[in-house]
Amino acid sequence: MAPPRNRRPGFSRRAQYGLFISYVIAAGGALVGVVLLLLSTFHPPAFAAVRGTFSELVTPVASGLDWTRRGLSGIPAGIGSYFGVRSENAALRAEVEANRKLVEEARIAAYDNKRLRALLKLRDRIAAPVVTARLVYSTGSSTRRFATLNAGSWQGVRAGQPVSSADGLIGRLVEVSPNTARVLLILDPESVVPVRRVRDGLPAIAAGRGDGLIEIRSAGAAQILFDQGDAFVTSGTGGIFPPNIPVARVRARARDTAEGVIFASPDTLDYAVVQQAYFPEAGAVRAPEAAPR
Amino acid sequence: MSGSPYAGLGKVDISTRARWLAPLSIIIGSLTVLVPFKASFPILPPLGLMMLLAWRLHRPDLLKPWAPVLLGFADDLVSGQPMGSSMLFWTVSFIAIDVLDTRIVWRDFLQDWLLAAGAISLCLIGGRLVAAPLGAHVDTVLLVQVLVSIALFPVLSRLVARLDGKRGVQ
Numbered sequence: 147m148a149p150p151r152n153r154r155p156g157f158s159r160r161a162q163y164g165l166f167i168s169y170v171i172a173a174g175g176a177l178v179g180v181v182l183l184l185l186s187t188f189h190p191p192a193f194a195a196v197r198g199t200f201s202e203l204v205t206p207v208a209s210g211l212d213w214t215r216r217g218l219s220g221i222p223a224g225i226g227s228y229f230g231v232r233s234e235n236a237a238l239r240a241e242v243e244a245n246r247k248l249v250e251e252a253r254i255a256a257y258d259n260k261r262l263r264a265l266l267k268l269r270d271r272i273a274a275p276v277v278t279a280r281l282v283y284s285t286g287s288s289t290r291r292f293a294t295l296n297a298g299s300w301q302g303v304r305a306g307q308p309v310s311s312a313d314g315l316i317g318r319l320v321e322v323s324p325n326t327a328r329v330l331l332i333l334d335p336e337s338v339v340p341v342r343r344v345r346d347g348l349p350a351i352a353a354g355r356g357d358g359l360i361e362i363r364s365a366g367a368a369q370i371l372f373d374q375g376d377a378f379v380t381s382g383t384g385g386i387f388p389p390n391i392p393v394a395r396v397r398a399r400a401r402d403t404a405e406g407v408i409f410a411s412p413d414t415l416d417y418a419v420v421q422q423a424y425f426p427e428a429g430a431v432r433a434p435e436a437a438p439r
Numbered sequence: 440m441s442g443s444p445y446a447g448l449g450k451v452d453i454s455t456r457a458r459w460l461a462p463l464s465i466i467i468g469s470l471t472v473l474v475p476f477k478a479s480f481p482i483l484p485p486l487g488l489m490m491l492l493a494w495r496l497h498r499p500d501l502l503k504p505w506a507p508v509l510l511g512f513a514d515d516l517v518s519g520q521p522m523g524s525s526m527l528f529w530t531v532s533f534i535a536i537d538v539l540d541t542r543i544v545w546r547d548f549l550q551d552w553l554l555a556a557g558a559i560s561l562c563l564i565g566g567r568l569v570a571a572p573l574g575a576h577v578d579t580v581l582l583v584q585v586l587v588s589i590a591l592f593p594v595l596s597r598l599v600a601r602l603d604g605k606r607g608v609q
Contacts, residue, residue: 153500154541183522204473208475287519290571361576415477
């Protein structure tokens with residue numbers, strides 16, 4: 147193939163200077179990039195405002211795409227349920243019958259629980275839900291795991307608040323603009339969640355690995371055996387995440403450090419629930435540490 | 440005029456729409472992260488960067504040497520990488536390609552592909568080093584992402600050739 151048209155300007159002095167200056171500008175731009183990079187490494191929330199403004203512009207587009215995807219992926223299920231509705235109805239009736247006794251027992255237990263707690267004068271901190279919104283897109287080409295929520299400070303969302311779904315913990319908010327917010331997913335390599343094992347309350351740390359799994363490390367005691375299927379829930383330590391939100395399940399038997407699979411996949415999730423930080427004062431202090439750079 | 444076999448002779452041998460279409464298509468490439476999938480590992484190729492390289496290798500004189508500074512800034516706003524990383528790595532690979540352009544004169548597509556592969560690897564690996572802590576378990580998926588992106592480059596190259604349009608049409 148013939149040589150490509152290159153930038154050689156020939157003998158014109160003016161063109162030569164113009165080319166030289168454009169390279170100077172390019173090198174200067176690269177240096178500005180280095181400075182921004184250093185700034186964002188040492189002071190992560192520095193560019194939150196710029197990113198938030200841009201996110202305000204593009205999130206409506208992403209919300210539209212997300213809405214379309216949900217609509218299209220709902221069609222096969224809709225057709226299936228139309229034909230299966232009679233048999234499903236019968237099955238559900240039978241199930242309600244079978245569960246009736248169980249529900250009664252659970253109601254009695256819940257009532258007893260409340261009464262006994264009142265008797266003990268236990269004061270529970272309740273992390274009230276702030277808003278329910280959708281995650282619309284994520285940073286699919288980056289090694290960091292952020293997702294964007296289509297609710298922001300106008301809906302009462304604040305940085306540091308935890309985000310979860312019915313299945314389990316999703317992450318926490320690190321950057322908030324008026325209508326959008328950035329969620330640091332628990333899969334992110336810089337995310338750390340204090341957890342405890344459901345079975346015996348063993349304290350542990352669930353840290354993101356970056357490849358879609360979670361690393362569960364024992365906090366404190368050594369020589370801990372993690373069994374396959376051990377479930378972990380948030381412990382409430384640290385003040386951001388309210389206790390007892392399911393986080394992850396151990397994938398294979400291991401000692402001290404185990405790989406875990408999260409309960410709530412951010413992709414299949416229907417709605418994300420933003421809750422108040424468990425102890426808001428602690429959240430305000432800790433939010434900047436993990437902000438996107 | 441159109442019936443003449445000499446129509447178009449003597450006209451400038453480039454399409455003018457590329458002037459605005461190139462930056463636009465690169466930014467649309469960067470905005471592909473808006474697809475409604477919440478990835479749990481780096482799965483999407485860096486399409487903004489690949490569009491930039493495809494335009495650069497297809498039309499070397501089209502984009503100014505400082506263009507990747509601005510385009511990289513736009514990419515940093517949505518990509519989730521630390522601010523400044525695309526600005527730096529895109530510009531460095533752009534200048535490196537300009538330098539290599541003066542060394543390699545006669546050229547075929549394989550050499551273009553090789554240059555693009557080098558630039559994609561530089562930007563993705565550099566981006567991983569500045570974004571995620573060294574201990575993160577992202578290296579295997581990153582390698583897959585690099586390979587997929589390199590394999591996809593010819594597709595984008597064809598797309599850019601199509602967008603650039605028929606030469607000589609003003």
